[in-house]
Amino acid sequence: MDHRIEELARDQSRPTVRAFSSRTSFTDDVMGAPAPRGFKMPTIPQYDGTTDPVDHLETFRAMMLLHGASDGFLCWAFPITLTGAARDWYSRIKPSSVSNFEDFGDDLVRHFMSSRRLRKTTASLMALRQEDNEPLKVFVRRFNREALQVPNLDPSAAMSALLAGARSNDFRHSVARQNPHSLADLMAGAEEYIAVEETLATLDLTQRRTSEDKNLTKQRRDDKAPASRREKSPQRREENFTPLNTSRRHILAAISDEEFMRWPGRMISKGNRRDPSKYCRFHRDHRHDTDESWQLKKEIEQLIGRGYLKKYVRSDGRKPERREKSPQGHSPRRSQLPPTRNKSPLPSSS
Structure with a gap:
């Protein structure tokens, strides 16, 4: 492409230029337009008629004007960027009919109007x-x-x-x-x-x-806490248990010899954290009263669900809650403790 530009940009005063102009689409004035000094054709994608012609024209014009090209030089340099259907269109233009680049570009746009992209509004x-x-x-x-x-x-x-x-x-x-x-x-x-x-x-x-x-x-942290400590969590206090017609310590005393009764293991909390004034007959240890034992409540609830202890279910919806306290500083008598049974202990949670 650069070689062709250089040939066209040679001395415009030579007679061969005028003789050649009668066989081109450009007027003599266009063909007489000189190339910019030191001009080198920039890399411009060739146009084949399948894309928007306006985009190609604007790209070509901007690149050429950047190099100081005149209007006439734009005309006779433009065909170098055409190929395919666009080159065929150019070859059919009447001789000596192109006198300026604006008309030249308008003719290209009209011919390839169907290739124009839809403009936003x-x-x-x-x-x-x-x-x-x-x-x-x-x-x-x-x-x-x-x-x-x-x-x-x-x-x-x-x-x-x-x-x-x-x-x-x-x-x-x-x-x-x-x-x-x-x-x-x-x-x-x-x-x-x-x-x-x-x-x-x-x-x-x-x-x-x-x-x-x-x-x-x-x-x-709560999951890792001792059972007796988890017993006091708000989530456990909010759970509703079946109303009973007597205290849980009385139920425990009544069913302590039954085969279905499961006894927990010893509490694992430290001794200095236990309240010696409270005693749980279910855990057989100090810390809370029998009626306060969360694990005893759960055990009785499960037994009711399995069909046991129905006679202790209260029908009027009220649920008595009475605490059992041992004398200050003293444990209940050993005779009051439930008998020791050879059953696998439950894991203690409170």
């Missing part, structure tokens, strides 16, 4: 809508790409289209207050709002994760 922007699951940031960037393709876009029209398409009322109010004077101002204001929104969302997520981590840590 303000109406196409007004049809844009933020999808249900589309983040505001993604929608604004999609809107900006469309808006950049609208020639001579009025800022007020762009703002109206953006506000109509966005789903967030807070975003609409924020953009409307800024009164942007250009598309760049509009996009800058939108990006600023999005940045603040993302910062607040990050802070909220951080706080939520911190709260969840604290709850998880507490749950793990």
